Amino acid sequence: MDHLDALEQQSVYLLREAYRHFDRMCMLWSIGKDSTVMLWLARKAFFGHVPFPLVHIDTGFEIPEVIEYRDRLACEMKLTMIYGMNEAAFQARNTFPHARDDHPEGDPRRLTRKQCCALLRTGGLKQTLDGSGPRYKLDTATGRWHPWTDKDPWTGVIVGARADEEGSRSKERYFSPRDKHNNWDVGDQPPEFWNQFKTDYAPGTHVRIHPLLDWTELNIWEYIERESIPVVPLYFDRGTGQRYRSLGCVPCQDSIASTARNVPEIIAELTGGKLRNIAERSGRLQDHEGRGGLEELRRDGYM
Numbered sequence: 001m002d003h004l005d006a007l008e009q010q011s012v013y014l015l016r017e018a019y020r021h022f023d024r025m026c027m028l029w030s031i032g033k034d035s036t037v038m039l040w041l042a043r044k045a046f047f048g049h050v051p052f053p054l055v056h057i058d059t060g061f062e063i064p065e066v067i068e069y070r071d072r073l074a075c076e077m078k079l080t081m082i083y084g085m086n087e088a089a090f091q092a093r094n095t096f097p098h099a100r101d102d103h104p105e106g107d108p109r110r111l112t113r114k115q116c117c118a119l120l121r122t123g124g125l126k127q128t129l130d131g132s133g134p135r136y137k138l139d140t141a142t143g144r145w146h147p148w149t150d151k152d153p154w155t156g157v158i159v160g161a162r163a164d165e166e167g168s169r170s171k172e173r174y175f176s177p178r179d180k181h182n183n184w185d186v187g188d189q190p191p192e193f194w195n196q197f198k199t200d201y202a203p204g205t206h207v208r209i210h211p212l213l214d215w216t217e218l219n220i221w222e223y224i225e226r227e228s229i230p231v232v233p234l235y236f237d238r239g240t241g242q243r244y245r246s247l248g249c250v251p252c253q254d255s256i257a258s259t260a261r262n263v264p265e266i267i268a269e270l271t272g273g274k275l276r277n278i279a280e281r282s283g284r285l286q287d288h289e290g291r292g293g294l295e296e297l298r299r300d301g302y303m
Contacts (some may be wrong), residue, residue: 003219004219004222004223004226007214007215007219007223008041008044008223010211010214011038011041011045011211011212011215012041012044012045013195014174014197014209014210014211015041015042015045015046015158015209015211016045016046017197017199018156018158018175018199018209018211019045019046019051019052020199021156021199021200022155022156022199022207022209023155023156024152024153024154024155024156025052025154025155025156025157025158026052026053026054026055026082026129026154026156026157026158027039027042027050027052027053027054027055027157027158028054028055028056028057028125028157028158028159028160029054029055029056029070029081030056030057030160030247031056031066031067031069031070031232031247032160032232032246032247033220033221033224033231033232033235034160034161034162034165034212034215034220035160036229036230036231037160037212037215037220037223037224037229038158038160038211038212039054039079040223040227040229041211042158043077050077050079050080052080052158053080053081053082053154054074054079054080054081054082055082055083055084055128055129055154056070056081056082056083056084057083057084057085057120057121057124057125057128058083058084058085058124059085059086059090059095059120059121059124059249060085060090060095060120061095061120061249061250061251061252062249062250063234063247063249063250063253065232065233065234066232066234066247069232071138071143073230074138074140075138075140075143078140079138079140080137081137081138081140082128082135082136082137082138082148083128083135083136083138083145084124084125084127084128084129084133084134084135084136085120085124085128085133085134086119086120086123086124086127086133087133087134089119089120089123089124090120095111095116095119095120113251113252116252117252120249129153129154129157129206130153131150131151131152131153132151134147135147135148135150135151136148153204153206155204155205155206155207156207156209157206157207157208157209158208158209158210158211159208159209159210160210160211160212161208161210161212161213162212162213162215162216162217162220163213163214164215164216164217165217165280171186171189172189172208172210172213173189173190173192173197173210173213174192174197174209174210174211174213175190175192175197175198175199175207175208175209175210176189176207176208176209176210177189177190177201177205177206177207177208178205178206178207178208179206184208217270217280218267218270218271221263221266221267221270222267224263225263225264225267232247234247235247235266236260236261236262236266237258237259237260237261238261241257241258241259242255242256242257242258243255243256243258243260244256245258245275245278245280246280256275256278258274
């Protein structure tokens with residue numbers, strides 16, 4: 001058994017433990033490389049079937065190729081695919097791109113990227129998980145989306161966070177409780193030793209499950225190569241000398257200089273040290289707005 005086999009077995013075990021202990025469970029699918037690997041692992045854990053809904057939070061500023069990939073893969077795999085959105089904030093143009101265009105510099109209504117992220121990502125996620133916001137379900141036979149009448153909250157939420165990706169995520173547990181508002185108390189996390197996890201929470205407790213916590217960026221790409229997992233083509237250079245290393249919203253997303261055109265070439269970049277001094281989320285511009293920005297968002301319920 002090699003290192004990828006060991007990681008795979010641990011993740012499959014965590015997914016099965018979560019399914020055993022939480023009645024109302026969903027998996028967050030950002031459509032990025034990590035959560036797509038997590039989807040692959042879920043299909044392995046349950047013998048080709050994913051027995052819980054996949055949930056995507058649409059900000060209204062998603063890269064079109066990401067949305068096309070989401071719908072195509074969900075239809076091909078016959079997934080229970082749901083998306084949610086903070087429609088009120090988006091329609092009110094109370095977002096970073098709109099506020100930037102509508103209001104002059106210094107106007108308090110001119111939001112920062114982080115404030116926009118809190119509205120569209122965190123706010124949209126909270127509304128979708130607790131059922132207070134709109135939910136849409138994909139008809140995999142027709143490829144069309146329809147309003148979904150299920151409004152019960154999801155309390156077990158599977159997330160593709162990795163400890164090595166960013167500082168606040170290294171503080172997570174495999175099974176990480178949140179309060180009734182989805183807020184995360186970093187100092188109040190249960191100890192986890194020798195594969196002993198706290199899963200006996202009071203009914204209705206919101207718990208985030210992290211099957212990829214021990215994986216690294218290199219592990220993810222090695223597994224993608226081994227399993228021939230399809231990923232969004234934006235991760236590869238298509239002749240411009242640029243590619244995305246991490247995917248986000250169009251106004252807050254930047255590419256990196258790279259000529260990697262396929263998975264082996266990305267692995268070569270990671271193992272060769274070319275990206276050693278470049279943070280994986282360096283292209284996420286909202287992370288640049290002050291120290292601890294992402295941890296602040298995550299304490300308030302962000303993925």
